[in-house]
Amino acid sequence: MTTYLDFEKPLAEIEGKAEELRALARRNAEMDVEAEAAALDRKAADMLRDLYKDLSPWRKCQVARHPDRPHCRDYIRALFTEYTPLAGDRNFADDHAVMGGLARFRDKAVMVIGHEKGHDTKTRIERNFGMARPEGYRKAVRLMEMADRFGLPVVTLVDTPGAYPGKGAEERGQSEAIARSTEACLTIGVPLVSVIIGEGGSGGAVAFATADRLAMLEHSVYSVISPEGCASILWKDAEKMREAAEALRLTAQDLLKLGVCDRVIPEPMGGAQRDPTATVAAVGDAIAAMLGEIGTPGRAALIKARRRKYLDMGSKGLAA
Amino acid sequence: MNWITNYVRPRINSIFSRREMPENLWTKCDECGTMLFHRELSDALNVCTGCGHHMGITPRARFEALFDGGVFAEVSVPKPIDDPLKFRDQKKYPERLRAAQKSTGETEAMLVAEGEIGRTPIVAAAQDFSFMGGSMGMYVGNAIVAACERAVALKRPLILFSAAGGARMQEGILSLMQMPRSTVAVQMLKEAGLPYIVVLTHPTTGGVTASYAMLGDIQIAEPNALICFAGPRVIEQTIREKLPEGFQRAEYLLDHGMLDRVTPRAQLRDELIAITRMLMGLPPAVAGDLPAPDSPEKAPAEKAAVQP
Ligand SMILES: [Zn+2]
Numbered sequence: 189m190t191t192y193l194d195f196e197k198p199l200a201e202i203e204g205k206a207e208e209l210r211a212l213a214r215r216n217a218e219m220d221v222e223a224e225a226a227a228l229d230r231k232a233a234d235m236l237r238d239l240y241k242d243l244s245p246w247r248k249c250q251v252a253r254h255p256d257r258p259h260c261r262d263y264i265r266a267l268f269t270e271y272t273p274l275a276g277d278r279n280f281a282d283d284h285a286v287m288g289g290l291a292r293f294r295d296k297a298v299m300v301i302g303h304e305k306g307h308d309t310k311t312r313i314e315r316n317f318g319m320a321r322p323e324g325y326r327k328a329v330r331l332m333e334m335a336d337r338f339g340l341p342v343v344t345l346v347d348t349p350g351a352y353p354g355k356g357a358e359e360r361g362q363s364e365a366i367a368r369s370t371e372a373c374l375t376i377g378v379p380l381v382s383v384i385i386g387e388g389g390s391g392g393a394v395a396f397a398t399a400d401r402l403a404m405l406e407h408s409v410y411s412v413i414s415p416e417g418c419a420s421i422l423w424k425d426a427e428k429m430r431e432a433a434e435a436l437r438l439t440a441q442d443l444l445k446l447g448v449c450d451r452v453i454p455e456p457m458g459g460a461q462r463d464p465t466a467t468v469a470a471v472g473d474a475i476a477a478m479l480g481e482i483g484t485p486g487r488a489a490l491i492k493a494r495r496r497k498y499l500d501m502g503s504k505g506l507a508a
Numbered sequence: 509m510n511w512i513t514n515y516v517r518p519r520i521n522s523i524f525s526r527r528e529m530p531e532n533l534w535t536k537c538d539e540c541g542t543m544l545f546h547r548e549l550s551d552a553l554n555v556c557t558g559c560g561h562h563m564g565i566t567p568r569a570r571f572e573a574l575f576d577g578g579v580f581a582e583v584s585v586p587k588p589i590d591d592p593l594k595f596r597d598q599k600k601y602p603e604r605l606r607a608a609q610k611s612t613g614e615t616e617a618m619l620v621a622e623g624e625i626g627r628t629p630i631v632a633a634a635q636d637f638s639f640m641g642g643s644m645g646m647y648v649g650n651a652i653v654a655a656c657e658r659a660v661a662l663k664r665p666l667i668l669f670s671a672a673g674g675a676r677m678q679e680g681i682l683s684l685m686q687m688p689r690s691t692v693a694v695q696m697l698k699e700a701g702l703p704y705i706v707v708l709t710h711p712t713t714g715g716v717t718a719s720y721a722m723l724g725d726i727q728i729a730e731p732n733a734l735i736c737f738a739g740p741r742v743i744e745q746t747i748r749e750k751l752p753e754g755f756q757r758a759e760y761l762l763d764h765g766m767l768d769r770v771t772p773r774a775q776l777r778d779e780l781i782a783i784t785r786m787l788m789g790l791p792p793a794v795a796g797d798l799p800a801p802d803s804p805e806k807a808p809a810e811k812a813a814v815q816p
Contacts, residue, residue, distance in 0.1 A: 351718075353738030353746045358756060359764050363717035363737040370691050370719060390675075391687060391718040391737065398688040412675045412684040412715070422597035422677060436680045437593045446592075448681050495692045499653065502646050502682040502689075505592035 191461070193250045199239065202232045236458045243407065245433035249415055251407040252386045253349075256461035258468050259318075260287050260302035260345045263385065266465075267472040268293055268300055274331060276323075280360060283324030285316045285352070288331045293343060294476060299335035301328050301396060302345030305386070318387075319352035322365035325395050329365075329372045336376040343475055344382040344396040349414065351392035369395035374495060377487030381478040383453070383471055384408045384440075385460075400494050401478035402448070404440035405467070406455040410448065411438035437506075445506050451478070537561055553773045562710060562730050562773055566612070567619035567634035570669060574632065574777055580623035583631065585616070585654045588646035593680050601678040608640045617642045617672070618651035622658060626781035626793035631659040634669040637711070644716050645676030649686035652720055656693035665703035665784045670721040674714020687719035694723045703787040705780065708735050708758070708767070726783060728769045728776070729758035735766075 192200040206228035209221040243251065251257075264271050268291035275282040288301035303320060306312035328344075335342045351362055373380060373396070382399035388410030397410070404410060413421075415433035420426040443449040453474045456463035485493070533546045542558035549556075553573055554563040572578040595601040609615065617639040622631045633655040635642040642648075652668070659666040675683035697704045706724030708717075710733035718737050729735060736756040744751060754760045758770045771779050781793050 351737060353742045355743060355747060355749075355751060355755070358736055358738065358743065361722075361764070361766050363735075364722040364766060366718040366737065367687075367691070367720075367722040370688055371695070371723060374688060374691055374695060390684065391715050394684060394687045394715075395718075398691075410681060410684075412680055413677055418677055431597070435593070435595050435597060436677070438681065443681060446681060448685060495695070498685065498688045498692050501685045502588065502592065502649075502679075505589045505682075506594075 191254065191256050193247070193254065195239065195247055195250070199232055199235050202228050202235065206232065240458055244430065245409075245436070245439050246415060246430040248407045248439050249409050249433055251459045252409045254459060254461045255307070256464075257386055258460055258464040259307060260304040260347055260385070261307075262464060263345055263468055263471060264291065264300060264302070266468045267475070271300070275327070277326035277330060279323070279326060281323045283321050283327060284314050285318055285320040285348070286324035286327055288327060290340075296341070298341045298343050299331050300343045300345070301331055303348040303396070305347055316352055318348045319350060320348065320392060321352050321354065321357040322360045322362050325365035325369040328369050328396060332372045332376050336378050339378060341379040341381070341479055342376065344380070344399065346382060346384045346388050346393050346397045347386035348389045348392045349387055350389035366391045366395045370398050373398035374498070375491070377491055379479055379482040379490065380494070381475055381482070383474060384410050384449070385471065389414065398498065400482050400490065400497075401450045403451045403453055403471075403474045403478060404443060404449045405453050405460060405471070406440055407459055408440055409438040410440075410443055411436050442506070447501060447504065535563075538563075555773050560731065560772070562732060564637050564671070564710070565773075566638060567636050567669070568614075570634050571619065571621050571632060574625055575621070575623035576625060576627065580621035580632075583620040583622055583654055583658045585618070585620060585647065585651045588650055592646070592682055593678070595678040595680065597678075604640065604678065612636060612639045614639055616647040616651070617644075618648045620651050620655045620658070622662065622664070625777060625784070628781055628784050628788070628790060628793065629662065629664045630667055630784060631655055631662065631664050632667045632669070635671045635716075637671040640676065642672035643674060643676035643683070644672055644686050645679040645683045646686065648676075649689045652690040653693045656696045659702055660696050660700045663700070663702065665705060665788060666697055667705045667707065667780055667784070668720065668724070669707045669709055670712040670716055671709045672712060672714070672716040674716055684715060687715050690720035691723065694720050703784060705783060707776065709733050711735070713737070713739055725787070727767045728771050728779070729761065729767050730776070731758055731770055731772055733758045735761050
């Protein structure tokens with residue numbers, strides 16, 4: 189069952205009609221609907237291409253949040269072998285919004301860490317919709333430091349609406365945990381590559397996405413605040429999220445121009461959710477390419493270059 | 509911008525650029541309703557003499573009270589590019605900036621200075637909540653980088669007073685990037701073995717709390733300051749329950765292990781002198797060694813001669 193976004197409604201109708209025709213034909217052997225259904229398929233394909241040709245920033249936010257997009261778990265399953273989850277922050281709890289552990293990426297041992305949103309009601313609740321608590325960031329710090337000690341590259345997969353705004357999360361130092369995680373990203377002497385696979389929500393994303401190389405999927409977003417939040421503060425109207433999304437420059441394409449992300453990974457026509465397998469494979473290739481680009485410059489040079497990158501960031505604006 | 513070599517020579521600023529006297533000579537305390545005469549209030553560093561409520565204080569007023577004789581040299585901050593995203597909401601971003609500059613008389617939301625406190629050389633940075641909510645954009649990031657570079661160049665501790673509603677939304681992702689950027693700056697200090705002391709003032713929230721404001725060697729807060737990542741309203745909307753009294757206030761954070769100390773503004777200076785001197789391996793400060801606070805007029809020329 190395809191889940192359609194609001195702007196895909198016309199598409200849903202056509203694809204629905206084609207599906208109905210074929211269902212009818214399956215029940216009546218003498219009916220020949222294939223020509224008509226194929227015409228509808230072509231019409232749907234054209235419409236899909238038109239819709240996705242020039243997605244507005246707000247639509248990209250919707251696609252980035254699409255429930256059928258491949259999530260962290262899907263990437264880990266498909267791209268890594270011997271994945272050995274490592275749990276807990278050794279302090280309070282294990283945060284299920286953050287997955288992480290040892291794994292092999294194309295035979296090389298790495299540490300993989302990412303936000304996991306869940307794929308149905310049960311797992312979404314279990315994963316807290318990908319909104320990490322301090323324990324999640326502290327687990328990430330622990331894993332990054334371990335990777336550093338044993339010389340393993342770190343791969344992070346970012347997909348979070350933001351850090352969890354809860355009572356306990358605040359009491360246990362959400363701010364400090366995020367700050368330490370970002371600090372760990374900037375301190376470790378091993379390559380760190382990151383991919384924003386869906387939503388890069390504010391500080392909760394920065395804590396993982398501060399990397400030697402950052403890639404973003406074509407329709408992923410990375411922003412200081414959600415368009416709805418920005419609209420309610422600056423426009424005093426949460427319904428102005430389209431305008432806010434536009435103004436925030438949160439698309440992968442704009443972030444590439446700003447020098448915040450280093451590469452954009454193309455998605456299948458109609459978004460990652462229409463072909464998760466191809467999307468996952470493309471992300472795998474990007475991770476391999478980024479690790480290759482970084483090479484093995486040695487700890488000091490690696491840390492220095494990563495810090496330089498962030499010190500210089502933003503100095504050229506959209507002209508970068 | 510090179511982190512160590514490229515700093516602009518500090519300009520002696522001190523008392524010459526004091527803000528003009530407010531027209532309204534009386535301020536009403538938000539907490540207890542006491543009417544406070546401006547002179548009484550500024551002598552008390554904007555703390556209500558009736559109930560101890562800590563009101564906002566501008567970086568300049570804070571520095572005048574903090575540095576010996578009210579004398580400090582401003583550390584220049586590289587100006588970032590204007591309006592990088594050409595951001596426009598109901599107003600254009602440059603218009604909002606100009607309005608804030610006009611109402612505060614300041615360039616941006618952070619002031620960096622060097623000078624001495626109790627004869628202890630320091631670099632200080634203070635965030636200005638009255639300037640667009642103290643929000644962290646590229647200028648504030650540049651200010652933190654400049655403060656850290658200056659502290660490293662002079663081998664001095666850095667004392668940072670935070671106050672911000674969070675990131676400057678009008679700079680979009682580039683405001684968010686000040687989280688890692690300021691973290692890099694703080695690491696320069698740490699690697700140089702220099703103390704980084706954060707004084708969290710009301711309010712310090714969002715991406716500011718989740719980066720440089722929580723990375724101090726020592727974390728001090730002013731009484732009752734709101735310090736959080738997500739604001740109380742957002743949390744109430746999320747969890748749909750009322751939050752306990754004092755939630756996310758300085759004393760609450762102290763109780764939850766997130767701070768070293770909660771210190772009233774009046775005692776802050778002595779405490780900062782004691783702490784920085786101990787961490788810098790200096791002998792105790794000599795009491796009575798300082799120019800009288802009410803006669804700073806003589807000081808600038810004299811101090812200018814000893815500036816590095
Ligand atoms: Zn009062």
